[in-house]
Amino acid sequence: MSSRVRCNAGEKVALRFANLGFKETAMSIAGIPMRVVGRDATHMTGRDGHDTSYVTETINMSPGESYDVIFEAPAYQGGGTDPDIYVLYNRQYERSNNLAGGGFGGAATHIEVYPPGHLLEQVHPNDWAEVAP
């Protein structure tokens, strides 16, 4: 399954993280804050109904934990229709490396932000969304 994220500027994007490994992992996005709205399949709400969601750039996940986050795709900065690329990577660097030559080769992917309206809606989770005709 692809973990490439494609979205239009201004869209709210949900990312569902689950740590199925045996070590802590620290998923980070360079340049986009995320709001954690769920943890371990539980909405971030206190017993008295207070919103306990929080904003961060780093999801520090223990083995077996899951996090649901929402980020708003930032304004489109590039020219034409080439996407702005933001890197989603594991800040525990050796786990985003896998010995790739000179850089990122493991738990790292792209968040590609297109101009508003460039992509159609997703048909199902994790699809790349078709380019609008």
Added chain:
Amino acid sequence: MSTRVSSYAVAAVRRDLRRTLLVLVGLVALAVTAISGQSSQADAAAPPDQPIGIVCTYGEGNNPGHPVFNLTTKTGYISLPDGNTAFMWGYSAGHGGFQHPSNVLCVNEGDQVTVILHNTLEEPVSVTFPGQTGVLADGLPTSQEVTAGSATALAPAAAALSGTMTYTFEADHAGTFLYESGTNPDKQVRMGLFGALIVRPTMGADYAYNSADSQFEPSEEFMVLLSEIDPYQHQAVEQGRSFNVNNYKPRYWLINGRGFPDSIADNYASWLPNQPYGALAEIFEFAGTGDRPSMARYLSVGSDNYPFHPHGNNGLVVGRDGHELKNGVGDDLSMEKFDINIGPGQTWDVLFKWYDAEHYSEANPVPVTVPSLANSVIGTFYSGSPYLGGQQSLPTGSEGLNQCGEYYIISHNHALYQITSWGVNMTGPITYMRIDPPGTDHGSCGQ
């Protein structure tokens, strides 16, 4: 921590500090010479007269709202607690020489920040600013850099040997942040290309965030920057050899670039010429309403969780990753913690207070039976009196580093294998909270 471990701790502190004390005595004369010598160099800025707390580096340019930082990559060596040294890389601000960690950059919320990177290393180097948005590199949006089909950097880099790259961003929210290399980071960050960035909120430099309840005592603000070193990686880089990151195994862990007991030495201690930042948290008791808490800014550039643990003292976590712990409608989500389990690349902002809860004194003695001297270990920092501000003579053969009856309470990484230096126990990221008696001055005890 159990009493048994604590007694080991005390014994180790004694051993280490005996050595430190000898070195210290030997270096007093040298230190005076070194400091006066340094000020005569045209380019070297004299170290600020600030023995404890966070030493800020402010932007050049004298243009309020538009700080400019010139960061040059430098190489050098640091001293480790077991007597070893490590070859390091670092960013140095202005005309400064190599230092580790890199300068603490302090800016104000709303500032248009410019960081000009001057690369002198034999490979491309970049700077990323985790937690900042809209960062531009040479005026263009920062994006991943791809070389020969491989992703090599989180941001555009300055070319090897003599390249420059100018990064600009608006520091649009207050908090504690890292800046670090985004190029081949499992080599370059570990070699030392990292530092702290502090964004002061609009409400003022003595607030952590734009909230009245985040105010702290500005003379009691501390940095806890945690890192790690695999000496074989550093040796390989020094000798120009490749290093298989699959073999990466840290052997040293540091706080503000130093191991214990160097960590409790003053900022700019003369015998640590490249490791300017101390970690002693020197405070007064929290005196009640109207007094302000102290502030600790935790940062981790490591690759494991670091469960940092100030003994006998909870802290109130008010921010994480440069975001105040409040929800969307301003409700307080802060939390009490006595173990700050900080993940890779994270920052935590913690307010803390030390209460003299029982007010023990000669007239109100601690209700315990004191064990015989034969069953006791006298700590290096013990004043001879259990009471804050009290001093009594120590048993023959004890060494006393206590100045005026102040208390010392240990803070350390609770993953105890991480407070070692290639196996030497009770070194690594350990420091003290030092509580000075009321009515004295920090450092000098008013003497």
